[in-house]
Amino acid sequence: MIAFSHIPVLLEECMRGLNLRPGGTYFDGTAGGGNHSYEILKRTAPDGRLIATDLDEDALRAADRKLSEFAGRYRLHHANYKDYASVLEEEGVDRLDGVLMDFGVSSFQLDEAERGFSYRMDAPLDMRMDRGAPLTAADVVNGYSEERLAGIFRDYGEERFAKRIAAGIVRERAKDPIVRTGRLAEIVTDSIPAKFRYGGPPARKVFQAIRIEVNGELEGLEEAVRGLALRLKEGGRICILTFHSLEDRIVKNVFRDLASGCVCDKSLPVCVCGRKQELKIITHKPIVAGEAEREINSRSASAKLRIAERVTEYR
Numbered sequence: 424m425i426a427f428s429h430i431p432v433l434l435e436e437c438m439r440g441l442n443l444r445p446g447g448t449y450f451d452g453t454a455g456g457g458n459h460s461y462e463i464l465k466r467t468a469p470d471g472r473l474i475a476t477d478l479d480e481d482a483l484r485a486a487d488r489k490l491s492e493f494a495g496r497y498r499l500h501h502a503n504y505k506d507y508a509s510v511l512e513e514e515g516v517d518r519l520d521g522v523l524m525d526f527g528v529s530s531f532q533l534d535e536a537e538r539g540f541s542y543r544m545d546a547p548l549d550m551r552m553d554r555g556a557p558l559t560a561a562d563v564v565n566g567y568s569e570e571r572l573a574g575i576f577r578d579y580g581e582e583r584f585a586k587r588i589a590a591g592i593v594r595e596r597a598k599d600p601i602v603r604t605g606r607l608a609e610i611v612t613d614s615i616p617a618k619f620r621y622g623g624p625p626a627r628k629v630f631q632a633i634r635i636e637v638n639g640e641l642e643g644l645e646e647a648v649r650g651l652a653l654r655l656k657e658g659g660r661i662c663i664l665t666f667h668s669l670e671d672r673i674v675k676n677v678f679r680d681l682a683s684g685c686v687c688d689k690s691l692p693v694c695v696c697g698r699k700q701e702l703k704i705i706t707h708k709p710i711v712a713g714e715a716e717r718e719i720n721s722r723s724a725s726a727k728l729r730i731a732e733r734v735t736e737y738r
């Protein structure tokens with residue numbers, strides 16, 4: 424039995440943000456252990472519906488156990504949330520009352536050593552959320568050029584020693600392929616000058632960067648957020664939890680764009696662009712976790728929650 428120790432991040436804020444109501448149909452793009460999904464189903468009793476996706480079949484099995492008391496009201500799909508259109512079509516659902524996304528890696532995935540997400544436990548370098556996906560962390564570490572690795576560490580990890588670390592990896596892999604998380608963590612640590620090894624485990628940012636690359640976490644994100652927001656019914660809410668500045672910027676920009684309406688020059692007497700406001704932004708600044716939550720759940724420290732509401736009827 425898989426034990427999920429995952430504490431849902433900003434749970435109350437997400438649930439209030441979704442404006443849940445019985446009879447509504449909700450989409451959870453990142454089911455994970457089903458903790459947020461559970462609350463959605465509980466708070467939309469007796470007849471709220473939930474459609475949820477996850478790339479990770481282990482997570483879906485755990486979510487299914489967690490949600491079993493609501494059998495008949497939820498459907499889980501082993502799918503990328505970016506394929507929401509085909510999932511919704513399969514369910515015969517056109518429009519939604521709410522959308523929730525809680526990006527990133529789950530604590531379950533981090534805790535399962537053999538998944539290779541954690542720099543704290545020695546395991547094969549894997550990091551695939553979908554174990555059927557072709558690209559592993561070992562493929563990235565051993566196959567990408569030094570420049571490409573440095574770019575990933577800089578852009579996805581915001582790692583200031585990106586170039587040195589990429590050079591260290593290329594030097595070491597020429598001797599022996601790097602196939603274990605422990606070895607990679609050692610190489611990263613050794614590549615960072617000793618006086619800069621503060622502010623958390625040295626390998627944290629590089630592991631995050633490789634995970635984002637392996638799972639293509641930023642590809643197609645903008646289109647998915649836009650598409651799901653436009654599937655909302657009037658008054659429906661979209662709540663998105665991000666853990667990385669690049670993700671947060673994408674969500675912020677999509678919300679702003681859909682909230683902007685007409686972009687015609689003010690001097691024109693009538694609108695010629697034809698754009699209408701589609702969303703109202705509920706959180707002008709993202710909601711972040713309070714001190715009490717940060718103390719019990721370290722994952723919440725980097726969480727940002729943005730919420731928007733559909734203002735015009737989906738066409």
Ligand SMILES: C[S@@+](CC[C@H](N)C(=O)[O-])C[C@H]1O[C@@H](n2cnc3c(N)ncnc32)[C@H](O)[C@@H]1O
Pocket residue numbers: 429431452453454455456457458459460476477478479482502503504505525526527528529530552638
């Ligand atoms: C932080 S966890 C979600 C936890 C969940 N909210 C809960 O309450 O238990 C993120 C989950 O999203 C999944 N995931 C990440 N990218 C995905 C994608 N593109 N499509 C579907 N699931 C994805 C991961 O496999 C992981 O299980």
